[in-house]
Amino acid sequence: MIRYITAGESHGPGLTGIVEGVPAGLTITEEDIAHHLVRRQQGYGRGGRMAFEKDFATINSGVRFSKTMGGPIAMHMPNRAFKKDDAGWPTVMNKKTEAEGIEKITLPRPGHADLVGAQKYNFDDIRPVIERSSARETAMRVACCSIARQFLKHFGIEIGAHVLRIGSIGFDNWEQVRAIADPLAENGAEAVYKAADESDVRCLDEDLSAQMREEIKVRRKQGSSLGGIYEILVTGLPAGLGSYVHWDRKLDGQLAQAIMGTQAMKGVEVGLGFESGHRPGHEVHDEITHEEGSFKRRTNRMGGIEGGMTTGMPLIIRGVMKPIPTMLNPLSTVDMKTKQETETRYERSDVCALPRAVVVAESVIAPVLANAFLEKFGGDSISDIEANFKKATQ
Numbered sequence: 001m002i003r004y005i006t007a008g009e010s011h012g013p014g015l016t017g018i019v020e021g022v023p024a025g026l027t028i029t030e031e032d033i034a035h036h037l038v039r040r041q042q043g044y045g046r047g048g049r050m051a052f053e054k055d056f057a058t059i060n061s062g063v064r065f066s067k068t069m070g071g072p073i074a075m076h077m078p079n080r081a082f083k084k085d086d087a088g089w090p091t092v093m094n095k096k097t098e099a100e101g102i103e104k105i106t107l108p109r110p111g112h113a114d115l116v117g118a119q120k121y122n123f124d125d126i127r128p129v130i131e132r133s134s135a136r137e138t139a140m141r142v143a144c145c146s147i148a149r150q151f152l153k154h155f156g157i158e159i160g161a162h163v164l165r166i167g168s169i170g171f172d173n174w175e176q177v178r179a180i181a182d183p184l185a186e187n188g189a190e191a192v193y194k195a196a197d198e199s200d201v202r203c204l205d206e207d208l209s210a211q212m213r214e215e216i217k218v219r220r221k222q223g224s225s226l227g228g229i230y231e232i233l234v235t236g237l238p239a240g241l242g243s244y245v246h247w248d249r250k251l252d253g254q255l256a257q258a259i260m261g262t263q264a265m266k267g268v269e270v271g272l273g274f275e276s277g278h279r280p281g282h283e284v285h286d287e288i289t290h291e292e293g294s295f296k297r298r299t300n301r302m303g304g305i306e307g308g309m310t311t312g313m314p315l316i317i318r319g320v321m322k323p324i325p326t327m328l329n330p331l332s333t334v335d336m337k338t339k340q341e342t343e344t345r346y347e348r349s350d351v352c353a354l355p356r357a358v359v360v361a362e363s364v365i366a367p368v369l370a371n372a373f374l375e376k377f378g379g380d381s382i383s384d385i386e387a388n389f390k391k392a393t394q
């Protein structure tokens with residue numbers, strides 16, 4: 001089974017990742033990984049840091065001649081912010097000595113991990129909480145998950161996401177989204193992200209993209225921030241990944257955990273999701289047909305999962321991201337030291353990170369799907385798995 005762990009702080013020397021359990025013989029290069037890292041850095045509404053961080057993960061172990069060897073894959077990615085001459089991060093983040101005069105951060109931002117993190121770990125300075133809770137860590141998460149993505153792609157399974165809503169601007173209903181996303185997904189879900197990447201807000205509709213940009217502009221001027229809703233499609237999944245037999249083996253539950261484990265994600269829907277609570281059963285469930293020798297569904301409102309298992313239809317998952325907690329226009333808070341009511345102080349931040357966050361969401365579901373695939377067809381090497389997969393699907 002594939003598992004990964006990341007280490008590193010936002011303004012420390014860099015991020016480290018280890019991916020374990022990847023079968024031997026998978027083709028992977030640093031350039032494959034860089035593809036999604038670059039995508040994570042692009043999008044309207046990004047903050048200043050994205051302009052100078054050019055993320056690249058160096059592979060330090062587990063790969064030889066562009067093929068995995070079955071052992072742990074270790075990666076490192078430097079933080080350029082650490083080396084910026086004027087910022088003083090080597091002093092602020094010094095691993096040995098606390099220099100005199102280092103300012104303690106004592107004004108927690110509502111909506112961030114600041115206050116509860118400081119309470120939990122008994123800090124009188126929020127800096128350590130900011131450093132690890134920050135979404136800078138998602139750069140290494142994307143790198144680690146790119147390897148699982150590559151594994152899925154080897155077996156024809158593709159992932160692609162697009163933005164449905166930013167603030168008050170978005171698609172009106174499920175059918176409108178299906179009409180634009182599903183024809184693209186017929187060529188594999190990567191066609192969805194490739195089309196979405198043409199828009200700097202990663203929305204498939206041109207008019208909505210323009211309105212979303214306007215909405216971000218307005219909120220930026222007001223010193224506020226925005227979140228939104230996105231949809232991930234996965235194509236090429238065979239039927240029967242996951243299981244109904246126990247709560248923690250249901251694939252929809254595992255996918256939700258991966259998305260909810262990502263900074264700022266506040267909800268997940270599978271297929272029609274919450275809208276299925278508004279509709280009668282006949283407008284929700286997908287009728288079963290048998291065509292060209294296999295079972296199909298007339299519609300895909302269940303988003304490709306029934307009973308915690310893939311149906312063989314494309315997977316459709318939606319997630320909601322809350323607006324960014326760091327805003328130019330302050331919110332009320334309390335100084336942790338003086339206990340006096342005051343206002344938050346601005347730190348460099350995005351206005352709307354959703355167009356970038358969709359790349360993170362695409363990525364984090366990859367190890368979950370890869371593990372469900374390995375559970376059914378697993379082996380120690382790609383050739384073992386190919387043989388198992390072929391036998392099961394012939």
Ligand SMILES: Cc1cc2nc3c(=O)[nH]c(=O)nc-3n(C[C@H](O)[C@H](O)[C@H](O)COP(=O)(O)O)c2cc1C
Nearest residue numbers: 112113133134135263264324325326349350353357
């Ligand atoms: C890709 C991405 C970028 C983010 N950028 C920022 C940011 O620039 N400023 C900020 O305050 N929060 C940002 N966030 C959100 C915070 O990391 C998140 O709200 C915080 O860690 C608290 O966690 P929670 O929202 O899950 O409770 C970002 C999240 C993601 C996924």
